[in-house]
Amino acid sequence: PIPTIAGSVTFSNVGFAYEENNPILKGINFHVEAGERIALVGSTGSGKTTIINLISRFYDIQEGDIFVDGHDIQKVTLASLRQQMGIMMQDTFIFSGTIMDNIRYGKRDATEEEIIQAAKEVKAHDFIMKMQDGYQTEVNERGSRLSVGQRQLISFARALLAKPAILILDEATSSIDTKTEMALQEGLERLLEGRTSFVVAHRLATIKNADRIFYIRDGRIIEAGTHEEL
């Protein structure tokens, strides 16, 4: 196990292929300081999601090494690694139960007050209060009563409750109404504060607010810098 971490992330010559003889990532090197905000940009299929899949160890790397606070992620338990990470992919997992239960997911001992506080901070509270039964509204696996943006807000609240050092987010690409969009933007700001983050960014505001942008092409980081620099 690794102790509570600050959240630096290092890739050292990382290479990866899903299928033999078809390398997707090639020689990826970077060092991200604890608290840094990284936006990953690049065309579809360039390898952005693959990079975040490796940080969260959804796949084992095949070449090179990844370190979190100097710990080789292949040499720590998956549970201890994931404890330090908030992972928000595009299709937020919603299970059948109340909104309250869905936010509590991952932190079973969270109180109602803590859940409502987290939802308020990430700007999920307003839409929840407009639902028929507020936090007690029942939703199901398919999240049929929630829009993509609302599900992402739920995932923000979940992540905030867990207080991870590192946040990984695949920003939703689906069209999101203006109001939810604004909530997401504000919620994200709050969520990223003081944490290391890797966001596959689709919105301009997210890209502009990043400390560094990694521009990915054909499995390589071809440029890295601030929005002004690139």
Ligand code: ATP
């Ligand atoms: P997008 O913006 O469309 O999400 P991306 O930059 O995130 O694209 P990746 O999802 O990392 O790109 O995919 C990089 C390449 O790896 C693509 O060519 C894709 O087809 C391939 N790929 C992704 N996942 C798998 C998989 N599970 N098995 C085989 N190939 C895959």
